[in-house]
Amino acid sequence: MAKMKSLACRECGKEYPTKDIHVCELCFGPLEVKYDYDEIKASISREKIEAGPKSLWRYIDLLPVEGQPTVGKYAGLTPLVRAHNLGAYLGIDELYIKNDCVNHPTLSFKDRVVAIALTRARELGFETVACASTGNLANSVAAHASSAGMKCYVFIPGDLEAAKVLGNLIYRPNVIEIEGTYDDVNRLCSEIAGERRWAFVNINVRPYYAEGSKTLAFETAEQLGWRAPDQVVVPMASGSLLTKIWKGLKEFEKLGLIDQVTTKVNGAQAEGCSPIATAYKNGRDFFKPVKPDTIAKSLAIGNPADGYYALKTVAESHGAMDSVTDDEVVEGIKLLAQTEGIFAETAGGVTIGVLRKLAKQGLIKKHDVTVAYITGNGLKTQEAVIDSVGRPIRIQPSLSHFTKKFELEEPA
Amino acid sequence: MAKLRFHIRYPEDKIPDPILYQIGQEFKVITSIRRADVRETTGWLDVEFTGEVDEIDQAISGLRDKGCVVDPIELNIVE
Numbered sequence: 364m365a366k367m368k369s370l371a372c373r374e375c376g377k378e379y380p381t382k383d384i385h386v387c388e389l390c391f392g393p394l395e396v397k398y399d400y401d402e403i404k405a406s407i408s409r410e411k412i413e414a415g416p417k418s419l420w421r422y423i424d425l426l427p428v429e430g431q432p433t434v435g436k437y438a439g440l441t442p443l444v445r446a447h448n449l450g451a452y453l454g455i456d457e458l459y460i461k462n463d464c465v466n467h468p469t470l471s472f473k474d475r476v477v478a479i480a481l482t483r484a485r486e487l488g489f490e491t492v493a494c495a496s497t498g499n500l501a502n503s504v505a506a507h508a509s510s511a512g513m514k515c516y517v518f519i520p521g522d523l524e525a526a527k528v529l530g531n532l533i534y535r536p537n538v539i540e541i542e543g544t545y546d547d548v549n550r551l552c553s554e555i556a557g558e559r560r561w562a563f564v565n566i567n568v569r570p571y572y573a574e575g576s577k578t579l580a581f582e583t584a585e586q587l588g589w590r591a592p593d594q595v596v597v598p599m600a601s602g603s604l605l606t607k608i609w610k611g612l613k614e615f616e617k618l619g620l621i622d623q624v625t626t627k628v629n630g631a632q633a634e635g636c637s638p639i640a641t642a643y644k645n646g647r648d649f650f651k652p653v654k655p656d657t658i659a660k661s662l663a664i665g666n667p668a669d670g671y672y673a674l675k676t677v678a679e680s681h682g683a684m685d686s687v688t689d690d691e692v693v694e695g696i697k698l699l700a701q702t703e704g705i706f707a708e709t710a711g712g713v714t715i716g717v718l719r720k721l722a723k724q725g726l727i728k729k730h731d732v733t734v735a736y737i738t739g740n741g742l743k744t745q746e747a748v749i750d751s752v753g754r755p756i757r758i759q760p761s762l763s764h765f766t767k768k769f770e771l772e773e774p775a
Numbered sequence: 776m777a778k779l780r781f782h783i784r785y786p787e788d789k790i791p792d793p794i795l796y797q798i799g800q801e802f803k804v805i806t807s808i809r810r811a812d813v814r815e816t817t818g819w820l821d822v823e824f825t826g827e828v829d830e831i832d833q834a835i836s837g838l839r840d841k842g843c844v845v846d847p848i849e850l851n852i853v854e
Contacts, residue, residue, distance in 0.1 A: 374810065391780055391809045391821040391848050495853040520853070545853060546846075553847030554779070565854055601851065649817055652784060652844060661854075666782075668850040 366403050367427055370394040370570050373672070381427070383487050383562065385569045393668065394570045396427040404618050409589055412620075419475055419578040425614055426578075427571045428482050434511045435478020437467045439578050443586035443734070448702035449715075453722040457732045459592070460699070461583055463739065464707055468510075470740035471661075471708075472604070473503040476575035477564060481507050483571040484562035490514060491561040495552040498527055498661050499708075499739055504564055505534035516561065520548050530743070576604045580611025583734050584621050591616070591624045593731040594682075596718045598710045598738055599630045599639050600662040602673030608736070609676045628676055629726070630684040631717035633659035633692055633709075639670045643684035648674055658689045658747045659709040661739060683726050687716030693751050695719065696741060706741030714738075777828045780848035783838060785818040794841050795820065802834040803827070821848060 369378040374392030385394055407424045415421030419439025420432045442462045450458035463472040477500070484492055493516040494504045501517045508515035515536035519528065521543070531538050541548045556566040564572050584591055591612050597605040609628050616624045632640040635657025642650040650670045655663035667673070677684055687695065695715035700706050707715070718735045721727045741748070758764045766773060785794065790813060799806055804826035811820040824831045835845050 386780070386848055389809070391823075497853060500854045518853075549852045550847060552852045553849055556852075557779075563852075566849055566852060569849070600854065649812065649814075651817065652846075664851045664854065666844075666846055666850045 365429065366398055366424060367429070368397045368399045371397040383484075383489070383567045385567050396570050396574055398425070398614075400614075400617055407618055407620070409585075409620060412585065419478065419575070419582070422578055422581045425581070425611075426479055427574045428479065429486055432478070432482050433485050434481035434507050434513075435474060438474040438478040439466065440582060441466050443583060444703060444705065446703050446735075449699065452698070452702055453719060454729055455722055455727060455731065455733050456729055459583075459587070459732075459734045460703060460705060461579060461734055461736045462705055463579070464705060464711070464737055464741070469499070469502040469506050470743065471499040471503065472576070472579065472736075472738040473499045474507075475578050476572045477503040477507050479575035480562065480564040480568050480572035481511055481513065484564075484568055485511070485513075487562070487568070489560070489562040489568075491516065491559075492564060493518070493552075493555070493559075493561045494564045495519075495548055496565075497523060497663075498530075498743065500565065501527075501531045502534075502743075505531050505536040508536060509534040518548060518552050518555075520545055524746070573603050573607060576607035577611030577614065579604070579736060580608040581615065583608075584612065584615050587732070587734075589621055590732075591621055591626045592734045593625070594627045594629060594721075594727050594733040596629045596631055596714055596721065596727075596733070596735045598662055598714045598736065599632050599667070599670075599673055599684075600664045600710075601667045602630070602639055602669035602671075604736075604738070605630050606669055606672045606676045609680060626680060627682040628680040629682040629717070629721055630673055630677055631713045632684070632686045633657035633662055633713050634686045634688050635659070636663045636665060637686040638665060639667060639673050640684040640686040642670070642674055643677065648678075650674070657692075657709075658744075659692055659713050660744070661708060661710045662713060683721060685717045685720050687713055687720065691716040693748055696748055697751070699737070700741070705737060707737045708739035708741050708744040709747045710739055711737040711741070712747070776825055777831060779824050779828075779831050781822055781824065781835065782846045782848050782850060783820045783822055784844040784846075785813075785820075786842045786844075787816055789842050790815070790818045792841075794838065794843060795822070797841075798834050798837055801837055803830045804834045 372387035636655035692712035695712035
């Protein structure tokens, strides 16, 4: 028996075969992978997982692939860092950083979802992969396609910064700069996905791609000694990551791998692009799209596909949402770096900024076991902090200058 | 004939207007609403447009001219 039962519409429930489709033909609702949990329960165990590969593929029983992994074999199983210093600063006794800054191979959590998407794309017979992206996703798709020997097309807006373009070109995919607005890129890619037999990772293979995010929850629970945290803080772009972390914890609970899940799921956005957090603050169950204007580019999704489901998840788990200004994002990046030695990209600054707010408001309490998700590496967004970290201290190459500069005493 | 799917969001002040009906009159497109949520302060529709591609493009431009936000059915594709 296959562990994947079907793709099911999240709105009307209509089921489809597990092919490269992503929208319900009936109501146009998004499709999600449905599993046979009885089948999975018969074979999964903590011991089996612990004996598995040292990557996200140790959770293969709960991932939407039919065979063995063929792409992204080393993704995942990133450190869960006990953040003593940051915890002391924020007044949280047991704080952890789930550090996807060091994910393999492109230093962001996208390596998880792309590993699953491309492995599944190969199973479905695709030879070409594609994505529309301004950063981390493109890097990951291009790198994985390169190692898998798949053809790759990356679509980017024409005004993207040179460093981000380079981060794609190094892997030699076809990088297509589109002349036009962000909306033009959006529309064109959607149309190409409908025309070509290509695996567009966040369009026609999105139901499989999105499941990769669950592995963050699986790893968290295992690394905590097979328990769910009391609180998690998750950055939100489309909102998918937050919903999948919740789904992952609930799957472990359903399968008896952890006890009852009472985790509060909290969402973090930058104020310059906070359609979901704003809806939450206003007590609405729907969001209004916005034009993004924030340094947190990897979260700058103005019309988030999973925004409604993120609101639902936070309500169901009794969590909260908040947003931070760009200045607070920079402060968050620096705080994490200076307390825990972790240099996060701007999305990480958003997470830390909101973690700080929630702790200050008493929504995260001193004794809550708390996990903050850091999803990308700061070396990718250096421009965000370059003007706020000071300059090196310049001295003459002499011991006396050095001693004088730092007002040190002469050694005895 | 092409079939294209869109997510259309109405501005708050246009919610009472029969915009989709008007578009069907102004352009040679067939519109099929599959899902919608229309309230006092917000309104969106998931719609399938059937017609020649050029005609659908013009209909989409017409919707934007009337103040609607039109996205692919998947919403944001660029991540």
